[in-house]
Amino acid sequence: MTQNVPLILKLISSCIPIANRAGKIIQDVMKKGELHIVEKGVQDFQTEADRLAQQFISISLSRQFPCITIIGEEDDNGEEFHVDFETNEYDQSVLEKKCPDELKDIVENQITVWVDPLDGTSEYTQGLLEHVTVLIGIAVNKKAVAGVIHQPYYGYKERNDCGRTIWGLSGLGSFGYIPNDLPSDRCILTTTRSHSTGLVQEAIDSIKADEVIRVGGAGHKVLLLLEGIAHAYVFASKGSKRWDTCAPEAVLQAAGGLLTDISGNFYSYDKNTNYQNTNGVLATAKKEDHCRYLNLLPDSIKQSLK
Numbered sequence: 247m248t249q250n251v252p253l254i255l256k257l258i259s260s261c262i263p264i265a266n267r268a269g270k271i272i273q274d275v276m277k278k279g280e281l282h283i284v285e286k287g288v289q290d291f292q293t294e295a296d297r298l299a300q301q302f303i304s305i306s307l308s309r310q311f312p313c314i315t316i317i318g319e320e321d322d323n324g325e326e327f328h329v330d331f332e333t334n335e336y337d338q339s340v341l342e343k344k345c346p347d348e349l350k351d352i353v354e355n356q357i358t359v360w361v362d363p364l365d366g367t368s369e370y371t372q373g374l375l376e377h378v379t380v381l382i383g384i385a386v387n388k389k390a391v392a393g394v395i396h397q398p399y400y401g402y403k404e405r406n407d408c409g410r411t412i413w414g415l416s417g418l419g420s421f422g423y424i425p426n427d428l429p430s431d432r433c434i435l436t437t438t439r440s441h442s443t444g445l446v447q448e449a450i451d452s453i454k455a456d457e458v459i460r461v462g463g464a465g466h467k468v469l470l471l472l473e474g475i476a477h478a479y480v481f482a483s484k485g486s487k488r489w490d491t492c493a494p495e496a497v498l499q500a501a502g503g504l505l506t507d508i509s510g511n512f513y514s515y516d517k518n519t520n521y522q523n524t525n526g527v528l529a530t531a532k533k534e535d536h537c538r539y540l541n542l543l544p545d546s547i548k549q550s551l552k
């Protein structure tokens with residue numbers, strides 16, 4: 247069934263059911279009601295759901311794609327985990343797509359997968375469940391080229407079968423959501439709700455937006471850009487990591503947007519990179535708007551993150 251499918255499509259089509267299943271693991275932990283929270287650092291938490299979803303994703307992907315490098319947020323907890331799920335499921339709609347020519351011949355050792363099993367952990371622990379996403383980002387050499395963003399609690403207040411999965415591939419497009427037009431008469435920003443600093447606020451103020459939406463998670467904020475709810479995501483702080491931005495960057499770029507650090511430089515997603523996003527995040531729904539936001543941010547803010 248998948249013999250003649252290029253590796254990159256096969257990998258994305260496998261990441262979708264894996265991300266969906268990780269979302270179920272996250273829901274199950276919440277249903278049981280005991281999160282077993284560990285504090286990794288200041289404003290940096292890990293729950294049972296982060297750990298179990300990480301192990302599930304890492305084990306499932308490495309069984310199926312043994313020569314791919316997988317780097318996950320919660321990799322080093324050393325716990326035993328039994329994966330009872332045969333990871334030979336594929337999302338058929340991905341397998342049917344035409345692979346962009348430049349990605350047809352990619353092999354496993356060129357790929358690094360950046361996994362954030364639960365993005366928006368602070369919000370998850372506070373019951374802000376729509377902020378939670380599962381992020382699986384696929385980099386070829388150092389570039390983020392594909393991403394899967396699963397939002398397990400999307401629509402949970404309205405329906406029982408909640409959740410949705412968005413994915414994108416550079417040169418092909420983005421799928422799984424309705425891209426509405428951005429408002430043309432006002433400027434709407436999105437930024438952190440749980441990791442704000444004086445500098446984060448200074449950067450927001452320098453843009454003089456009409457509205458600022460403060461929500462959790464890098465995945466969730468990029469969804470606001472994809473859906474035409476916010477024009478730009480501005481986070482002038484260290485704190486996020488490559489697994490927070492790889493999938494969002496790839497899906498956004500496939501949809502015509504752009505994600506860089508606050509000086510306009512791309513992060514490298516090479517397997518040997520330092521994984522800290524030291525220079526913050528500036529993402530825009532439209533790549534042609536990116537330069538304007540970049541110019542609005544004062545040099546003093548850019549310099550102080552370097």
Ligand SMILES: Nc1ncnc2c1ncn2[C@@H]1O[C@H](COP(=O)(O)O)[C@@H](O)[C@H]1OP(=O)(O)O
Pocket residue numbers: 288289290291319362364365366367368437438439440441442461462463464481484485486487490
């Ligand atoms: N200071 C920080 N320490 C740890 N993680 C951070 C920090 N700042 C941001 N992050 C990660 O980046 C995501 C986006 O940031 P924010 O929600 O503040 O805008 C967070 O959900 C968190 O990911 P995670 O929840 O996976 O640990």
Ligand SMILES: [Mg+2]
Pocket residue numbers: 290291292319367
């Ligand atoms: Mg975390």
Ligand SMILES: [Mg+2]
Pocket residue numbers: 362364365366463464489490
């Ligand atoms: Mg995260």
Ligand SMILES: [Mg+2]
Pocket residue numbers: 296319362363364365366367
């Ligand atoms: Mg996380």
